[in-house]
Amino acid sequence: MGFRFHNLNPIYKSFVSRIHSHSLRNAGGKKNVLIPPLVSVHLRDPSSLFHGKPDFYAVPRRWHLGHSHSHSHSHDHHEHLQLSGKEGENIFRLGLAADIGLSAGKAFVGYLSGSTAIIADAAHSVSDVVLSGIALWSFKAAKVPKDKEHPYGHGKFETLGALGISCMLLATAxxxxxxxxxxLMGLLSSSHEVVNHSLMHDHMHGHSHGGHHHGVDMSHPILALSVTIISISTKEGLYWITKRAGERRGSALMKANAWHHRADAVSSLVALIGVGGSILGVKILDPLAGLVVSGMIFKAGLESGYQSVLELVDAAIPAEHLDPIKATILKVEGVKGCHRLRGRRAGSSLYLDVHIEVDPFLSVSAAHGxxxxxxxQIHKCHPEVTEVFIHIDPSTSQFFSSTEDKQVILEGSADHNKNTYLNDKEIEALIQSSLASKFSQEMAVQRITQHLLPGKVLLDVEVSMRPDMLIRDAMEVAKQAEQEFLRTLPSNFQVSFQLRLRQHPILQTQE
Ligand SMILES: [Zn+2]
Ligand SMILES: [Zn+2]
Ligand SMILES: [Zn+2]
Structure with a gap:
């Protein structure tokens, strides 16, 4: 095997050197590990080893179907999520606390002053407390680690919460x-008394049909104004904090909740503008501002609702989000290519699966490595990714000169490989029929490795030869055996005989 070292790739090299040092350490403890029994037995009694059928295939079931496909299992990745999860939860808690503070403050001031408008505003803030509570609850529900009932986690609870808040935004708009x-209709019908009445009526009972329209009490102007201004600035501040966090995490729930805060702020602003307008005598200001704000909230509700629905139906992740991840994958040493990279979102979690292509001659364990x-690398560079499922494919690029070649051969080989793949029993039967009778005196088959390559199957046959044989003779025997073996195999098979000088240190200890 030594002569193949020059073209081994570095990962495999380090793997080999690890195995090597492992076997040396073993040797320190148990000396007999390093002495190949095949040879030592033979030294004592040359005739005992290489005769008869049972001895011929020395390690009958040791060949393995190497390097075709390996499903790498998923490993959880929780550290970063717990950190940012706490941060996200705190933002929802802040929103909830602010809503509780606002409703308590408004109720208190409204009770002291006897202003029904401020009390009505307090009632709206109570509905905000409920909504913020729902947002916090769905965010926390989404953070619960996956369990038996929800093996893919609870991320979609966040999406459901976002959808609920989006619907509420649409209703508000x-x-x-x-x-x-x-x-506006009242103004256009230009009946002065009716307009005045309707203005007062609506501002006093904004909640009856305005949803988020906040009334301003004209009989306590200073008090009502300061309450409204405090409410507006608190809500607008919450909007910015929540929006920024939502964009960082890609969380639709946070963005929707941010827009709920802003909807409260701007609808209070509309009330202020309405009051200002009626004081200045420009009554058209109120309905105009209302229409503009309604459009803003409607757009935000539509956007976050649309995003939530896409998330619920596992819509594709946009290419601009997947391309950097693909670049990260291709930079990893040993990766020859990658395809079928796809993702789906559940709240702030991103689930990926991808096929990576590796050297087809890598061992399964090295490919898994x-x-x-x-x-x-993906978890390190893209912390929003919760889980990756990696499927390992043998890279075929080295076998094709052009992509058309690849197309032709791959189409042919898909079902071809299915037919030509040999199982334990078939391999054993082939060896018994072609090699055992003619070459049992000279060599023993130690191990066969199948390589399923595009359009052909390569069999690596490791053999041991009689120790008193000259290398020149061994080469001649191997050549004959190769031709003999090839005759019994289907036409798309290739055989390569390799001389093993002593038994495999690790496989031997397992026997
Ligand atoms: Zn694994
Ligand atoms: Zn609200
Ligand atoms: Zn694939």
């Missing part, structure tokens, strides 16, 4: 628009 249109490196 509708309410404000209704109110504004109502005022490459896959683990890919997983590690």
């Amino acid at each position: 509708g309410g404000i628009a209704w109110h504004a249109l109502d005022l 490459v896959g683990e490196n890919v997983r590690h």
Whole structure:
């Protein structure tokens, strides 16, 4: 095997050197490990080893179907999520606390001053507390680790919460628009008394049909104004904090909740503008501002609702999000290519699966090692990724000169490989029929490795030869055996005989 070292790739090299040092360490403890029994037995009694059928295939079931496909299992990745999960939860808690503070403050001030408008506003803030509570609850529900009932995690609870808040935003926008249109119709019918009445009526009972329209009490102007301004600035501040966190995490729930905060802020602003307008005598300001704000909230509700629905139906992740991940995968050493990279979102979690292509002659364990490196790199560079499922394919690019070649051969080989793949029994039967009778005096088959390559199957046959044989003779025997063996195999098979000088240190200890 030594002569093949020059073209081994570095991962495999380190793998080999690890095995090597492992066997040396073993040797320190148990000396007999390093002495190949085949040879030592033979030294004592040359005739005892290479005769008769049972001895011929020395390690009958040791060949393995190497390097075709390996499903790498998923490993959980929780550290970073717990950190940012706490941060996200705190933002929802902040929103909830602010809503509780606002409703308590408004109720208190409204009770002291006897202003029904401020009390009505407090009632709206109570509905905000409920909504913020729902947002926090669905965010926390989404963070619960996966369990038997939800093996893919609970991320979609966040999506459901976002959808609920989006619907509420749409209803709010509708309410404000209704109110504004109502005022507008009143203004257009140009009956002064009716308009005045409707203005007062709507501002006093904004909640009856305005949804989020906040009334401003004209009998306590300073008090009402300061309560409204505090409410507006708190809500607008919450909007910015929540929106920024939502964009960082890609969480639709946070973005929707941010827009709920802003909807509250701007609808209070509309009320202020309405009051200012009626004081200045520009009554058209109220319905106009209402329509603009309604449009803003409607757009936000539509966007976050649309995003939630896409998430619920596992819509494709946009290419601009997947391309950087693909670049990360291709940078990992040992990865020759990658395809079928796809993802789906559940709240702030991103689930990926991908096929990576590796050197087809890598061992399964080394290929798995490459896959683990890919997983590690993805988690390191893209913390939003919760889980990656990696499927390992043998790279075929080295067998084709052009992509058309590849197409032709791959189409032919898909079902071809199925037919030509040999199982334990078939291999054993082939060896018994072709090699055992003619070459049992000279050599023993130690191990056969099948390589399923595009359009052909390569059999690596490791043999041991009689120790008193000259290398020149051994080469001649191997050549004859190769031709003999090839005759019994289907036409797309290739055989390569390799001389093993002593038994495999690790496989031997397992026997
Ligand atoms: Zn694994
Ligand atoms: Zn609200
Ligand atoms: Zn594939």
